[in-house]
Amino acid sequence: MGGTRNSGPETPVSSYDGSPVGAAAGDPIVTLFESMRPDLLRFAHWLARDRALAEDIVQEALLRAWRSRDALKDQAAARAWLLTIVRREHARLYERKRLELVALDDAMELEGMPSPPGPDSELDSLRGAILKLPLEYREPLIMQVLGGFSTAEIAQELSLSSTAVLTRLFRARNKLRTMYGLTPAPDEVDSEGAA
Amino acid sequence: MNHNEARLLIGAEPHAPPSPELSEHLAGCADCSRFQREMVTLDANIRRALEGAPVGGAASPTASVTPITSARPAQKEKPTNVWSGWALAASVAVVSVLVIWALRPSDTLAHDLVAHVEYESDSWTSKQAAPTASVTDTLAKAGIALDMSSDKVMYARTCLFRGHRVPHLVVSTSRGPVTVLVLRDEKVAHRTNFHEDGMTGVITPAPHGSIAVLALGTANVDAVAEQVQQSVRWLPPH
Numbered sequence: 204m205g206g207t208r209n210s211g212p213e214t215p216v217s218s219y220d221g222s223p224v225g226a227a228a229g230d231p232i233v234t235l236f237e238s239m240r241p242d243l244l245r246f247a248h249w250l251a252r253d254r255a256l257a258e259d260i261v262q263e264a265l266l267r268a269w270r271s272r273d274a275l276k277d278q279a280a281a282r283a284w285l286l287t288i289v290r291r292e293h294a295r296l297y298e299r300k301r302l303e304l305v306a307l308d309d310a311m312e313l314e315g316m317p318s319p320p321g322p323d324s325e326l327d328s329l330r331g332a333i334l335k336l337p338l339e340y341r342e343p344l345i346m347q348v349l350g351g352f353s354t355a356e357i358a359q360e361l362s363l364s365s366t367a368v369l370t371r372l373f374r375a376r377n378k379l380r381t382m383y384g385l386t387p388a389p390d391e392v393d394s395e396g397a398a
Numbered sequence: 399m400n401h402n403e404a405r406l407l408i409g410a411e412p413h414a415p416p417s418p419e420l421s422e423h424l425a426g427c428a429d430c431s432r433f434q435r436e437m438v439t440l441d442a443n444i445r446r447a448l449e450g451a452p453v454g455g456a457a458s459p460t461a462s463v464t465p466i467t468s469a470r471p472a473q474k475e476k477p478t479n480v481w482s483g484w485a486l487a488a489s490v491a492v493v494s495v496l497v498i499w500a501l502r503p504s505d506t507l508a509h510d511l512v513a514h515v516e517y518e519s520d521s522w523t524s525k526q527a528a529p530t531a532s533v534t535d536t537l538a539k540a541g542i543a544l545d546m547s548s549d550k551v552m553y554a555r556t557c558l559f560r561g562h563r564v565p566h567l568v569v570s571t572s573r574g575p576v577t578v579l580v581l582r583d584e585k586v587a588h589r590t591n592f593h594e595d596g597m598t599g600v601i602t603p604a605p606h607g608s609i610a611v612l613a614l615g616t617a618n619v620d621a622v623a624e625q626v627q628q629s630v631r632w633l634p635p636h
Contacts (some may be wrong), residue, residue, distance in 0.1 A: 238555060240520070241517045241557070242558070243447075243520045244517060245449070245517055252430065310506075324445065326446060326447050326450070326506055328510065329443055329444065329447040330447045330450065333447060333448065335445070344444070347411075348441070348444055348445050348448050349414060349445075349448045349449070352410065354410070357560035363450075368410075369406060369407065369411070370406065370410070371409035372409065372410035372411065373405070373406045373410045374409075376409045376412070376437060376440060376441065376444070377409055379440060379444065380436070380437075380440060388402075388405040388409060388433060389402060389405075
């Protein structure tokens, strides 16, 4: 369980050691952001597939959020707003490096590891299968299931049509069906535009 | 609407209320109805998987047993004790496997609890008591009160766990911080102890759902669980 790596001295939300520092200490908005850190970290971890990287992404995202806090008009929407910033931060990193940002072998070890039958191994297998999904399928799935985003919101965020998002979500789950020994549905969607 | 269109919608949004067109199709198509049921089940599992850590960090039984097998070279130094050496190694291996088996995460609930607590590991670093109002509010949201000195509660937060909002507390004890989660929606038949990822925990049945207590290392969580059980008051629903 690593600590934060990018927290600069001016960072108002670098609080793995507890409390915010600097002028923002005690600021309700910092408290609000910090209360969502676990959710953000989980979200980033599924995107990045690497815990340390996820922590960096969240740290950067929280810093950006702090700098742009005036843009948050409705605190009830803070979670979705922060998740969006996290996703963009991950995308920024991903685009910069142009590669999958994880030790894939580590992530995939679960699959090759003999494990006893039972609900735990089944869930772990599913986690492994989700991690193996290409980002184009994994990202909308995580946004929908973990982030609670609607298809329209995902489409807007990913600059895709709603149909394209539906297709990606369908394909993501269709791939996961196979690990359950279920017959995948025929994928006759020839493109992401039309079924 | 044809089969492919129906399955695209079902696969994309298994839990979304079906449109009138999809409902009509499902009413007349047993295959697509079965596909929908399967997808809803799969999606529930996906949700549970995503609410945990991406990669399980638990030491595998194989890894735990490995050091025992590494004792084999010593047998070569004492050829006259080959059988006793093998017997010792085998005994240790058997005992180790039994210990691992006994301390294994007994079910997915235990595994999910460990994953959740790992994600909020910073909850254990708080050095100040959580504000009383915050503790009260967190507990009230879960419909409970706690007859416990509030200065012992170092962390109080309402968390999303398995699709339900649950109170997540960290209580200061003489042996270090202990995490308490009150799980109104998780009924268990009996007390379950578990050990995973360096954490020790216990899940105990409660009048409404269950209570989970976790701590780092091998702390005596049973005693804390007992105390929490006695301290929790289940408030009537609003």
